Amino acid sequence: MSFRAAVLSIGDELTLGQISERNAGWIAQEFLRRGILVMEHRTVSDDRVAISSAISQLATEVAIIVITGGLGPTDDDLTREALADALGGVALVEDADARESLRKRFEARGRQMPSMNAKQALCPVGAKCIANSNGTAPGLSARIGQAIVFCLPGPPNEMQPMVRDAILPVVDSMVALAGGVSASVCAIHSCGLPESVAAERIRPMMDRSANPLAGTTASGAIVTARIRAFGSTARDASLERAAQEVEKAWAPYVFGRDETTLAQALGEILLRTKDQVAVAESCTGGGIGSFLTSAAGSSSWFGGGWITYSNEMKSRLLGVPPELFELHGAVSESVACAMAIGAAQRANVRFAVSVTGIAGPSGGTESKPVGTVWIAVADRSEKKPSQSVNARCFLFTGDRATIRDRTVRVAVQLVRLAALGKSDVPVLWEVPKNPERTK
Amino acid sequence: MSFRAAVLSIGDELTLGQISERNAGWIAQEFLRRGILVMEHRTVSDDRVAISSAISQLATEVAIIVITGGLGPTDDDLTREALADALGGVALVEDADARESLRKRFEARGRQMPSMNAKQALCPVGAKCIANSNGTAPGLSARIGQAIVFCLPGPPNEMQPMVRDAILPVVDSMVALAGGVSASVCAIHSCGLPESVAAERIRPMMDRSANPLAGTTASGAIVTARIRAFGSTARDASLERAAQEVEKAWAPYVFGRDETTLAQALGEILLRTKDQVAVAESCTGGGIGSFLTSAAGSSSWFGGGWITYSNEMKSRLLGVPPELFELHGAVSESVACAMAIGAAQRANVRFAVSVTGIAGPSGGTESKPVGTVWIAVADRSEKKPSQSVNARCFLFTGDRATIRDRTVRVAVQLVRLAALGKSDVPVLWEVPKNPERTK
Numbered sequence: 001m002s003f004r005a006a007v008l009s010i011g012d013e014l015t016l017g018q019i020s021e022r023n024a025g026w027i028a029q030e031f032l033r034r035g036i037l038v039m040e041h042r043t044v045s046d047d048r049v050a051i052s053s054a055i056s057q058l059a060t061e062v063a064i065i066v067i068t069g070g071l072g073p074t075d076d077d078l079t080r081e082a083l084a085d086a087l088g089g090v091a092l093v094e095d096a097d098a099r100e101s102l103r104k105r106f107e108a109r110g111r112q113m114p115s116m117n118a119k120q121a122l123c124p125v126g127a128k129c130i131a132n133s134n135g136t137a138p139g140l141s142a143r144i145g146q147a148i149v150f151c152l153p154g155p156p157n158e159m160q161p162m163v164r165d166a167i168l169p170v171v172d173s174m175v176a177l178a179g180g181v182s183a184s185v186c187a188i189h190s191c192g193l194p195e196s197v198a199a200e201r202i203r204p205m206m207d208r209s210a211n212p213l214a215g216t217t218a219s220g221a222i223v224t225a226r227i228r229a230f231g232s233t234a235r236d237a238s239l240e241r242a243a244q245e246v247e248k249a250w251a252p253y254v255f256g257r258d259e260t261t262l263a264q265a266l267g268e269i270l271l272r273t274k275d276q277v278a279v280a281e282s283c284t285g286g287g288i289g290s291f292l293t294s295a296a297g298s299s300s301w302f303g304g305g306w307i308t309y310s311n312e313m314k315s316r317l318l319g320v321p322p323e324l325f326e327l328h329g330a331v332s333e334s335v336a337c338a339m340a341i342g343a344a345q346r347a348n349v350r351f352a353v354s355v356t357g358i359a360g361p362s363g364g365t366e367s368k369p370v371g372t373v374w375i376a377v378a379d380r381s382e383k384k385p386s387q388s389v390n391a392r393c394f395l396f397t398g399d400r401a402t403i404r405d406r407t408v409r410v411a412v413q414l415v416r417l418a419a420l421g422k423s424d425v426p427v428l429w430e431v432p433k434n435p436e437r438t439k
Numbered sequence: 440m441s442f443r444a445a446v447l448s449i450g451d452e453l454t455l456g457q458i459s460e461r462n463a464g465w466i467a468q469e470f471l472r473r474g475i476l477v478m479e480h481r482t483v484s485d486d487r488v489a490i491s492s493a494i495s496q497l498a499t500e501v502a503i504i505v506i507t508g509g510l511g512p513t514d515d516d517l518t519r520e521a522l523a524d525a526l527g528g529v530a531l532v533e534d535a536d537a538r539e540s541l542r543k544r545f546e547a548r549g550r551q552m553p554s555m556n557a558k559q560a561l562c563p564v565g566a567k568c569i570a571n572s573n574g575t576a577p578g579l580s581a582r583i584g585q586a587i588v589f590c591l592p593g594p595p596n597e598m599q600p601m602v603r604d605a606i607l608p609v610v611d612s613m614v615a616l617a618g619g620v621s622a623s624v625c626a627i628h629s630c631g632l633p634e635s636v637a638a639e640r641i642r643p644m645m646d647r648s649a650n651p652l653a654g655t656t657a658s659g660a661i662v663t664a665r666i667r668a669f670g671s672t673a674r675d676a677s678l679e680r681a682a683q684e685v686e687k688a689w690a691p692y693v694f695g696r697d698e699t700t701l702a703q704a705l706g707e708i709l710l711r712t713k714d715q716v717a718v719a720e721s722c723t724g725g726g727i728g729s730f731l732t733s734a735a736g737s738s739s740w741f742g743g744g745w746i747t748y749s750n751e752m753k754s755r756l757l758g759v760p761p762e763l764f765e766l767h768g769a770v771s772e773s774v775a776c777a778m779a780i781g782a783a784q785r786a787n788v789r790f791a792v793s794v795t796g797i798a799g800p801s802g803g804t805e806s807k808p809v810g811t812v813w814i815a816v817a818d819r820s821e822k823k824p825s826q827s828v829n830a831r832c833f834l835f836t837g838d839r840a841t842i843r844d845r846t847v848r849v850a851v852q853l854v855r856l857a858a859l860g861k862s863d864v865p866v867l868w869e870v871p872k873n874p875e876r877t878k
Contacts, residue, residue, distance in 0.1 A: 015477050017467030018626075018665045019656045021460070024482070028456030038454050039489065041482040043463070050478065075647050187457060196553045196575075199513045206514045215485065215515040217452045218594065226452055279746065281725070285732025286718070289725025289746040296800055296839055298724070304752045307718065307728040307744035309737075313786070317743075347752070361735050397573060398596040400735055 003036045003174060004062040008054055009043040010070035010079055011154065016045075023068045023159055030163060032185055035175055036064065046070060051082035059086070059147040064171065066163075069154035071137035073116040079140075079151050084124035086144060092122040098129045098138045105136060130166045134158045139166065184239055188225040188246045190253040191262055191413040192427040198223045201249040205242060212242040220402070221409035221428075222262070225250070252422045255413070262409055263295040266416045270301035270351075277415055278347035279305035280318055280339040280354035282330070283373060287408045288353065303349035308339070314356075318342030329368070331356050333433060336374035336391045344378040344387065351418065352378045353411050357394075359403045371396040371403050375411050377418045390418070394429045442475045442613060443501040447493055448482040449509035449518055450593065455484075462507045462598055469602060474614055474622050475503065485509060490521035498525070498586040503610065505602075508593035510576035512555045518579075518590050523563035525583055531561040537568045537577045544575060569605045573597045578605065623678055627664045627685045629692040630701055630852040631866040637662045640688040644681060651681040659841070660848035660867075661701070664689070691861045694852070701848055702734040705855045709740035709790075716854055717786035718744035719757055719778040719793035721769070722812060726847045727792065742788035747778070753795075757781030770795050770807050772815075772872060775830045779817035783826065790857065791817045792850050796833075798842045810835040810842050814850050816857045829857070833868045 007024040014021050021043055028038035039062060044050040051070065058065050070079030084090050099121035106113040120137050123129050130139030130150070135158040140151040150167050152159045190198060195218040199206060202225060205214040212229040225246045229239040247254045255265035270277060279288045289305045292298055306317050311330055314320040320338040328334050336356050344352035357373025364370035376391035394410060396403040410427060417423050446463040453460050460482055467477035478501060483489040490509065497504050509518030523529050538560035545552040559576050562568050569578030569589070574597040579590040589606050591598045629637060634657040638645060641664060644653040651668040664685045668678040686693045694704035709716060718727045728744045731737055745756050750769055753759040759777040767773050775795050783791035796812025803809035815830035833849060835842040849866060856862050 013654060013656060013665070014464075015467060015480060016471050017464035017477065018654070018663075019658060020464050021480070025453075025456035025459050028454060032455050038456065039484055039486075041454060041460070041480075043480040045478055047478075185455065185457075196512055196555055200553060200555060203514075208514060215451055216513055217450070217458065219458055224452075224457075226455075226457060228451075279725070281728075283732075284729065285737070285741070286720070286725025286728025286730075286744060286746065287732075289720070290723065290729045290843075291725075293722075293724025293726075293746075293748070294840065294843070299748050302724070302748055304748050304756075305725060305746035307725065307732075307746070309732070309741055309743050313743045317785075346756075401733065402596045404729075404733070 003064060005031055005036050005038045005064035006040040006042065006058045006062045007038055008058060008065060008067045010046065010051055010067065012045045014043045023156060027066050027163060030168065034171055036171055046076040046078055048078045048082050051079060052085035055082065055086040055149060059144040063147055065147055065149045067151045068159055071151060071153045073120055080122055083127060083140060083142060083151055087124050087126055087142060090125040092124055094121050095123040095129045102136060130162055132158055132162055134161060184229050184236065186227045186239055186243045187258050188243055188254055189256050190223050190250045191221050191255060191409050192253045193223055193250060194428050195223045198250060202246055212239055214242065214246065221406040252417060252420060252425060255416060261295065262412045263292045266412055267295050267298055267301050269416060269419045275351060276301050276303035276349035277351040277353065278303035278343045278349050280343035280352060281305065281307050282309060282356040283359040284355050284404050284407050287404055288411050291408050291412065303347040306343060314339060331358055331368050331372055331374060333374055333391045336376035337389045340376040340378035340389050341387060344380050350380050351415055353415050355407055355411055357407060359400045361400055373407050375414055377414050379418055390423055393431050393433050395431045396429050442503060444470055444475050444477045444503035445479040445497045445501045446477060447497060447504060447506045449485065449490055449506065451484045453482045462595060466505050466602060469607065471622065471624050473610055475610055485515040485517055487517045487521050490518060491524035494521065494525040494588060498583040502586055504586055504588045506590045507598055510590060510592045512559055519561055519563065522566060522579060522581060522590055526563050526565055526581060529564040531563055533560050534562040534568045541575060569601055571597055571601055573600060623668050623675065625666045625678055625682045626697050627682055627693055628695050629662050629689045630660050630694060630848055631692045632662055632689060633867050634662045637689060641685055651678055653681065653685065660845040691856060691859060691864060694855060700734065701851045702731045705851055706734045706737055706740050708855060708858045714790060715740050715742035715788035716790040716792065717742035717782045717788050719782035719791060720744065720746050721748060721795040722798040723794050723843050723846050726843055727850050730847050730851065742786040745782060753778060770797055770811055770813060772813055772830045775813035775815035776828045779815040779828050780826060783817040783819050789819050790854055792854050794846055794850055796846060798839045800839055812846050814853055816853050818857055829862055832870050832872050834870045835868050
């Protein structure tokens with residue numbers, strides 16, 4: 001069997017969209033690793049009735065409810081009261097230990113406890129306090145029907161240690177009592193395949209009755225298969241087989257599993273071959289470099305780069321012949337190639353990737369609309385008689401941020417494919433080249 | 440009166456915490472500007488029964504339900520079916536216009552429509568399709584009891600234009616019919632002040648009974664005041680007065696309102712003074728350039744840059760004297776200053792900002808722990824007899840991504856303060872300099 005859980009987040013600033021809810025996803029991932037499936041996230045405003053009715057409703061649907069937020073000292077912190085309501089209208093009474101630890105906390109900072117904070121030591125009859133070593137708000141736990149309810153403060157630096165110290169041990173023992181882990185998951189990431197093509201290739205695994213069951217999601221330029229295996233028998237083996245099946249169906253576009261980024265995937269290849277990559281960026285303005293160096297340890301394989309927005313900088317820093325701008329324009333195959341070659345030579349590394357394009361919102365023309373981006377990869381392999389450079393033209397859709405983000409991912413994937421000797425595979429968003437070069 | 444709304448997001452990848460839900464907050468903010476209060480966000484998995492029962496339940500609680508996700512072509516996209524269930528078990532029938540626009544979309548890309556995508560033209564009887572110009576999934580709208588339900592695709596670049604084009608006009612006319620806007624909001628953004636200091640300075644406006652009412656949120660390196668004014672009488676005037684009060688209390692750290700980014704704010708100043716800024720980045724790897732060029736039109740004031748990870752590149756490309764690495768290390772005041780001066784001269788622009796630091800997770804030492812970052816701003820103002828350069832040392836907390844993100848924002852704020860002649864104000868996370876230079 002598998003336990004089902006829900007996360008309930010409290011706060012006007014969340015429902016009104018003034019800040020993003022980040023706790024539910026974190027809690028869901030911690031639970032998932034233990035075989036607990038979070039079925040629902042719900043966020044309600046600082047409203048006592050809304051909170052208590054959400055608790056009552058979720059208690060009929062899931063075995064575990066984790067609530068974050070609304071435990072502060074101010075008038076709009078109402079989780080304690082709402083929990084008391086959901087427990088059948090019980091009273092709130094002061095918890096002596098919680099009161100004492102609040103007092104000590106303020107004393108340690110040389111401050112007297114404001115009277116407002118006394119409220120934080122209140123606990124509904126039948127509930128228990130959970131210690132909080134990083135803030136003033138203690139947590140609460142209670143049983144409602146078959147469900148166990150945990151209330152935690154909203155700030156992640158207080159909430160996360162409390163989940164680790166007080167909730168996961170309880171969850172682990174529930175799972176152990178029920179006979180072990182009941183679900184496990186794996187994500188396989190790809191870049192360059194259209195989602196529909198990717199899904200078509202693994203269709204039998206996406207049938208809702210399949211086990212392991214796969215689903216696809218597209219986020220930016222990345223298409224991911226998320227595989228879940230249920231039941232304990234041979235779970236890990238069947239998950240691994242399914243994962244390998246997806247990897248085979250999607251090769252060579254697949255770059256990694258789970259937390260792996262495209263930057264890390266490229267880095268691992270370059271580390272192995274002891275090669276480096278440099279960048280020459282126009283419309284991405286440093287985004288490729290920033291993405292590559294988001295990988296820890298990237299200094300071993302990242303060869304630096306140039307952000308050349310103007311034609312003058314492209315020529316002076318990277319050696320792009322000025323006449324190319326006249327002949328073909330800055331957004332062209334020949335300029336992209338010259339930028340990549342110039343960067344690879346000047347950084348003295350094997351690979352360089354260059355981009356020159358029109359990210360918008362303005363600057364587009366009929367023949368080069370917004371979203372037109374040339375990406376070139378130079379490869380100074382010692383195995384080849386001379387350096388090679390290969391430019392491809394893309395037409396990315398979306399707004400400025402989307403176009404730039406897709407350009408960054410595709411550029412890194414093109415370097416990865418070049419490093420694997422797979423530069424010839426088609427890549428999503430590529431458009432046929434205009435015959436440009438005068439031979 | 441005020442309308443209440445809810446946002447329902449669909450997807451296993453969301454409930455399991457594999458990707459973050461970002462649509463609900465964006466929709467809530469668009470609605471709030473129009474006086475519609477989003478009371479609840481709910482996220483459920485790709486489960487037909489869970490989706491349809493969430494729709495039915497929310498339809499009894501709010502006037503407007505916006506659903507995102509689950510409209511893709513694959514078997515686990517079930518929002519259409521669930522909406523049909525919630526409409527009382529109606530049939531799904533093909534919408535001829537939707538089918539035709541799908542066909543054309545594929546044709547325009549020279550591809551034949553995969554049979555899987557035909558499903559996307561299906562519409563529950565009694566519902567209507569909403570055109571999607573940025574993707575294959577049309578949206579849907581329907582009435583359930585007193586509530587109006589909109590179903591939209593999950594990718595923000597498809598969802599957001601559909602909200603603007605198809606939903607907000609409907610919402611606006613509902614509000615107009617009901618007698619006008621009931622709440623209005625304004626956000627004031629700052630960088631460099633600690634949140635506690637910022638909050639203390641506007642304390643009276645943060646009292647829960649105040650109108651306009653202000654709240655503060657900290658996200659990354661940005662502290663924001665969010666002000667809400669209720670009731671229609673003199674609403675805009677009182678909101679504007681409150682906004683100006685915050686701007687005065689937080690000057691010169693305030694850089695803009697609402698959608699304005701720090702990059703845009705700097706860009707506006709530089710456009711006015713006809714100056715440019717270049718970047719020389721080590722630990723941020725291109726992140727400052729990428730952030731600056733996220734602003735449309737940045738080619739007017741962004742002077743390009745260098746991503747120099749290695750000491751050798753710092754010397755060869757930017758002219759940093761090699762002996763400085765021996766004397767002070769790469770993460771030092773003198774290297775930061777030399778990088779900034781080198782970049783400003785080589786880009787031939789007035790301002791350059793450089794960063795050199797330790798983003799972690801490894802590489803820290805006792806005297807230079809992870810998070811230590813030197814940021815230097817060079818200013819080649821013609822008004823001054825010679826160029827000036829000013830380096831400051833920061834100790835940022837958090838993981839690699841957080842340290843890099845904070846570095847980027849603070850670096851841009853330092854250029855902005857320099858451009859305003861306010862380089863002398865204290866900035867959050869700054870640490871006292873070590874006496875380093877041998878005079």
